[in-house]
Amino acid sequence: MVRVSADERRRLLVQAAIRVMARDGVAQATTRSIVAEADMALGAFHYCFRSKEELLEQVITTITSHTLAPALEIIEGSGTLEEKLRGGLASYWQHVLDNPDEHRVTYELTQYATRNPALAEFARKQYRTYLDAHTQVIETLAASTGVTWAVEEAVLARYLTAIVDGLTLLYLNEGDAETAGAAIDLAATQLLGLVVQGS
Structure with a gap:
């Protein structure tokens, strides 16, 4: 399994958030929808971002x-x-x-x-x-x-x-x-x- 750095995870989550917001709207961009878009577990969000x-x-x-x-x-x-x-x-x-x-x-x-x-x-x-x-x-x-x-x-x-x-x-x-x-x-x-x- 390829290990992804914290910085790369943050970058991928940000890009996923932009895609979700552009497609579905900001209100629909929940942490769950963002991590799903990035194909990551929910814990990845809390590991990368404080809020x-x-x-x-x-x-x-x-x-x-x-x-x-x-x-x-x-x-x-x-x-x-x-x-x-x-x-x-x-x-x-x-x-x-x-x-x-x-x-x-x-x-x-x-x-x-x-x-x-x-x-x-x-x-x-x-x-x-x-x-x-x-x-x-x-x-x-x-x-x-x-x-x-x-x-x-x-x-x-x-x-x-x-x-x-x-x-x-x-x-x-x-x-x-x-x-x-x-x-x-x-x-x-x-x-x-x-x-x-x-x-």
């Missing part, structure tokens, strides 16, 4: 990494500021188009958490993850292109989070990919207008 909240936090971190890592790869690569910014946002948007159910999970998790006293801090932590991701994007753009922003990075990160979050939610409910994509491109143009100087 369901800890699992949900890992779900958000994992989904965020699915969009952040490819965007950072583009931003850290070669090209002008405009090419990197538009490329990074386009990479994110393509993930939304390819994986809409995964993004629906994130919004459902927010609502689920705000209605569950045991998860009172989850929504706050969830959006802190998004802010941290967008701060990393902004800082990486600055470092890789010599950009100086016209506004504080903390403010810019909130602006970018609000735009991306809002356009994603609008698309998931409206389904107009073409217009939403044009709005993402407009966001890139606006961000480029907030550059004081660049190399």
